[in-house]
Amino acid sequence: MSGAIEGIEGVRAIVWDFDGVLNRAGRPDKAGIFPWQAKVAEELGIDAAAMAQAVFGRDKAALFTGKDDVLDRIAHWAEGAGVDLDPGDVLEIWFEADHDPDPELDRVLDLLAEAGVVQVILTNNEARRARWIAQDAGWAERVDALFASGETGVMKPAAEAFAAVETALDMAPHEILLIDDTPRNVEAAEKRGWLGWDYQAGGAMALVQALMPLLLKAER
Template structure:
C-alpha cells in the first residue's frame, strides 16, 4: 500500500466495512471459537463449538443474505440436541459482546462527517445483527447509508453488491473510497474503479496518514 492513497481529490464518499474495521471484532481461537461464542457457552451452559458449527458452519450465504433466519437456526439446533435455550438470549449476548468500536476510527468518522464527506457502512452481516448494529448500536445515525447483506441479499465481493452501493449513493466508482479488512473485497472494489484500502488490525494511524488529503479537505 502506498503511503498516501492516490486519487483522493475526486473522492466524495468513504465506505466502511464494519467488523474488523470500525468494530474491533474478536478473532477465533485455535478451535475456531469466537470470544462471544465462548461467553455464550459459559453464560448459558451450552457447547459453544457445537452451536457455532450448527448455526454458522453451513450455507453461510443463505444466512448472510437473509434467506435463513439465525433465530430459526438456533432454535432448530436447540430442539435437535435437547438443549433448553432461548435464542433471544444468545443473540443479546452475541451482539453486545461483539460490539467494540475503535475509538480512533470513530474520531475519523466524526471528522469526515463534520466536513460533509458522505459515509456509509457496507457489511456482510445476517439480518438481525445488521439491524442491531444500525438501530440499537446507533450506527445508522452516524453515517449517511447502511448496506448489510442480510438486508440487500448481496454479499461482498459480489460485483452486484458494489454496484448497488454506487447506485444508492448516486456516485461514480472513482468517487468512492472503500476501507475493508478482506483482500478479496478490496480487489472487487478496485476492479470496479473504487479506491481501496486494505485495513490491518490497529491500523488507524496508517489509515490517517494514507487519507490525510481527504481529512484536511474535510477540516477546511
Template sequence: MGIGVFAFIREHRADDTLDRNPNGCPNPNRLTMTQSNAILGPQTVIAWDFDGVLNRNIVDGRFVWADRFEVDIGHSLDGFEKAIFRNNFDDVITGKVDLRNRLNEWARSVGYVGGVDALLEYWFENDALPDPEVGAVMDTLNDRGFRQVIVTNNESRRATYIEGEMGFGERVERVLSSGRMGVRKPAAAFFALVTETLEVEPGQMLLIDDCPKNIPAAISSGWRAFHFTGDTRHELPLALGLS
C-alpha cells in the same frame, strides 16, 4: 488535497484455511502493497466495513463474542458453529434464511432452553465492541462533511442492531448490509448495487475493509480501497488526509 490511497493485495497460498469467521475471510498471510495517487474530494463516499474495522471484535481470526460461549450458554461452541456457520451461512448472510430460524433449529437439536431471543441478545451485545480510534476518524470525517456509509456482510437483524443499539444509524448515511441487499462482498453485484443505491459513480467510492478478498474485488469494480489491518490501521488518518 492529494493523498495516496493504499491497497494491500493478499498473496494467495495453497495452504489457506478458513477459521471461525462467518464472513468467510481467510487468515491474513503475506501482503503486498500497491499505491495509487488519488484525490479525496468532496464527492468521495467513504464505505466502512463493520466487523474488524469499526467494530474491534475479531482477534487472530476469531470473533471474541464467543470466548465464553460454553461457560455462559452451556453447550459446545464447535457444535454451534457447525450448525450455524458451516451450514451454508451465505443463505443467512444474504437474507434467504432468517438467523432466528437457524438459531431455533440449533436450540431444538441440542435442547437449549434459554430462548432464542435471549441468545440473539447475548450474541449481539457481546459482539458490540466499537473501536474508539476508528470511530474518532469517522467523527472527524463527519465534521468535515464527507458522506459515509457502512457496507457489511451482515444479516438484517444485526444490521438493525448496528443502526439502533450501537448508534451507527446516526453516524452514517446508510447501513448497506448483505442481508438487505441479497448479495454479499466480494461479489461484483454487491459493489454495483451500493453505487446504484447511493446514486454515485464507482470512482467516488473508497472502501475501508479488513478482508483481503474484498480489496481487489472493490478495485475491479472501479472503487478505491484501503486494506485495514493491525499493521496498517495507523496509516488510515494519513491516507484520508486527516494528518
C-alpha cells in the same frame, strides 16, 4: 498498510467495512472458540461451539443473504441437541459481546463528518445483527447509510453489492473509497473503479495519513 491513495482528492464518499475495521471483531482462541461463544457458554450453560458450527458451518451464504433466519437455525440446533433455549437470548449475548468499536477509528469518523464526507457501512452480516448494529448499537446515527448483505441479498465481493451503493449514493465509482480488511473485497471494488484501502488491525494512524489530502481539501 501505509502510503498514499491515488485519486483521494476526488473522493466524495467513504464506504466502511464493519467487523475487522470499525468493529474490533473478536478472534478465536487456540481451540477455535470466539469470545462471544465463550460468553454464550458461560451465561447459558450450553456447548456454544457446537451451536455455532451448526448455525454457521453450513451454507453461510443463505444466512448472510437473508434466505435463512439465524433464529430458526439456533432453534433447530437446540431442538436436535435437546437443549431448552430461547434463541433470542443467544443473539442478545452474542451481539453485545461481539461489539467493540475501535476508538481511534471513531475519531476518524468524526473528522470525516466534519469535513462533509459521506460515510456508509457495507457489511456482510445476517439481517438480525445488521439491524442491531444500526439501531441498538446506534451506528445508523453515525453514518449516512448502512448496507448489509442480510437485507440487500448480496454479499461482497459480488459486483452487485458495490453497484447498489453506487446507485444509492448516485456517485461514480471513482468518487468512492472502500476501507475493508478483506483483500478480495478491496480488489473487487477497485476493479469497478472504486478506490480501495486494505485495512490492517491497528492501522488507524496510517489511514489518517492517507486520508489527509481529503481532509485538507475540505478545510480550504
